[in-house]
Amino acid sequence: MNTGFDVERIRKDFPVLSRELPGGRPLVYLDSGNSAQKPTQVIDVMREHLAMHYSNVGRAMHALGAESTEAYENARDKVAAFIGAPSRDEVVFTKNASEALNLVAYGFGNPTNDDPRFRLGPGDEIVISEMEHHSNIVPWQLLAQRTGATLKWFSVTDEGRLDLSNLEELVTERTKIVSIVHQSNVLGTVNPVAEVLARVRQVGALMMLDASQSVPHQQVDVAALGVDFLAFTGHKVVGPSGIGVLWGRGELLEAMPPFMGGGEMIEAVWMDHSTYAPAPHKFEAGTPPIVEAIGLGAAVDYLSAIGMDAIVQHERELTGYALGALGEVPGLRVIGPESLDRRGGTVSFTLEGIHPHDVGQILDDNFGVAVRVGHHCARPLHLRFGIPATTRASFYLYNTPAEIDALVRGLHHVQKVFA
Amino acid sequence: MIAESMYQELILEHYKHPQGRGLRDPYDAEVHHVNPTCGDEITLRVKLGDGGKVEDVSYDGQGCSISQAAASVLHELTAGSTVDETLAVVEEFTRLMQSRGQVEADEDVLGDAVAFAGVAKFPARVKCALLAWMAYKDAVVRSST
Numbered sequence A: 001m002n003t004g005f006d007v008e009r010i011r012k013d014f015p016v017l018s019r020e021l022p023g024g025r026p027l028v029y030l031d032s033g034n035s036a037q038k039p040t041q042v043i044d045v046m047r048e049h050l051a052m053h054y055s056n057v058g059r060a061m062h063a064l065g066a067e068s069t070e071a072y073e074n075a076r077d078k079v080a081a082f083i084g085a086p087s088r089d090e091v092v093f094t095k096n097a098s099e100a101l102n103l104v105a106y107g108f109g110n111p112t113n114d115d116p117r118f119r120l121g122p123g124d125e126i127v128i129s130e131m132e133h134h135s136n137i138v139p140w141q142l143l144a145q146r147t148g149a150t151l152k153w154f155s156v157t158d159e160g161r162l163d164l165s166n167l168e169e170l171v172t173e174r175t176k177i178v179s180i181v182h183q184s185n186v187l188g189t190v191n192p193v194a195e196v197l198a199r200v201r202q203v204g205a206l207m208m209l210d211a212s213q214s215v216p217h218q219q220v221d222v223a224a225l226g227v228d229f230l231a232f233t234g235h236k237v238v239g240p241s242g243i244g245v246l247w248g249r250g251e252l253l254e255a256m257p258p259f260m261g262g263g264e265m266i267e268a269v270w271m272d273h274s275t276y277a278p279a280p281h282k283f284e285a286g287t288p289p290i291v292e293a294i295g296l297g298a299a300v301d302y303l304s305a306i307g308m309d310a311i312v313q314h315e316r317e318l319t320g321y322a323l324g325a326l327g328e329v330p331g332l333r334v335i336g337p338e339s340l341d342r343r344g345g346t347v348s349f350t351l352e353g354i355h356p357h358d359v360g361q362i363l364d365d366n367f368g369v370a371v372r373v374g375h376h377c378a379r380p381l382h383l384r385f386g387i388p389a390t391t392r393a394s395f396y397l398y399n400t401p402a403e404i405d406a407l408v409r410g411l412h413h414v415q416k417v418f419a
Numbered sequence B: 001m002i003a004e005s006m007y008q009e010l011i012l013e014h015y016k017h018p019q020g021r022g023l024r025d026p027y028d029a030e031v032h033h034v035n036p037t038c039g040d041e042i043t044l045r046v047k048l049g050d051g052g053k054v055e056d057v058s059y060d061g062q063g064c065s066i067s068q069a070a071a072s073v074l075h076e077l078t079a080g081s082t083v084d085e086t087l088a089v090v091e092e093f094t095r096l097m098q099s100r101g102q103v104e105a106d107e108d109v110l111g112d113a114v115a116f117a118g119v120a121k122f123p124a125r126v127k128c129a130l131l132a133w134m135a136y137k138d139a140v141v142r143s144s145t
């Protein structure tokens, strides 16, 4: 590789990658799609803040309060820059991507919100897809149940692509919101946002992207994408768990009702009513995950310093290598695109006659290879493919071809056990 | 290589050649149990005869080797026994599975089911081993009421 990207140097940033598992097994971590490991740069920033600067934010009139508030709000600036947000006030800190998705769903069909764009009731429609994570399904099901609106679904093709052949019948004048995943956490598929968005704009609906699996792996620019809302989660971008992000267009956030009430989200409180702080604080009730937000700021700094382009290139090479190597394992079926075209470094597969739980158990226990097995919180997608579960290997900036070799060796061994 | 010890030859043999698989008529009760964390599922039927004899346990389902082999072993153990005898085995099997590997398996009671002793060390897999056995217990209760 001649991009200046040195995976061995990067691996040294992640302390866990050099630990041994019980029994002297090396760790082969191929589960970053589930949650990414953390570099020293993030751990140190969080430790330093906890040790030397910690205090509550936004309300403490002393030196530590000022330092903590500044660090917390700085993290917002960093995240805003990282995703190309036109304004820092459009970046809302949440607990995770799930909360960000629920927050937006809560804004629709809500009696306290009379903005016509958010009005939702019987006859109105919400559109999602069969490849969604449960986090981008259940909030919309709940919304449909609350309001009597109808939930509709994009299908997925056999190749694992969003089926846009009925785009015009699916997204219509009745549609109020379309919410789809940017990059699938199972298939690896990267969805054609522009094509869907063009139709969404034609019918005057809003569009949300679940970018939980794209923000960690490619340069995501919300302004260039042109959607209305975008959610992602800190723990998958080498940041800590407990912090997520909702980005929303300023005028929409302004029109939306608060999701939770509490301290810091208000302007003034009387006994009979309250007025609210402007976004983003309107959506950040109570003491936020302070150190987690600061850790997320350090995480996006870390990724930016390496360069998202270099990360994309590295993962592309790994994915190409993995698709080739896995393709030679007899009885292995990849669920998702088998070419590098519009796909990321997540490869899910089945092994004929062997249940994924058995695959995962033997890979872990004999080879220290950590993969995810099951339905990966995307049960409708697995039903679509007529399978109960898959084994998923997901790659990140710190993975190497040798780790993919270890996976393949492990799979051959699994097949021997079950032969 | 602890997992190797979980995948006992006997378990693999039952997984590859399940005994008594397939749903059969007649039956007194049918139950459907799922393991929501991993999606394993089983449909199980029980037919009881005179004198508390178990005439047939038939089942169908999908899941990992542990859950499927456990159903097959259960089928073999119940054939020709009385309900009371089988429930004693279910009890001992449950105790073994919930022991986190800390108790000795009683082979006299368990028979072939003793092969699952290694599973008890993997808390995530205990539910797989118990799926069919819990379904059986449920079906027996339902067929005698």
Ligand SMILES: Cc1ncc(COP(=O)(O)O)c(C=O)c1O
Pocket: A033, A034, A096, A097, A098, A099, A133, A135, A136, A181, A183, A184, A185, A210, A212, A213, A233, A234, A244, A377
């Ligand atoms: C595509 C996708 N959406 C949403 C989520 C939910 O993220 P979180 O659990 O952090 O809210 C995940 C990760 O689990 C994901 O992969």
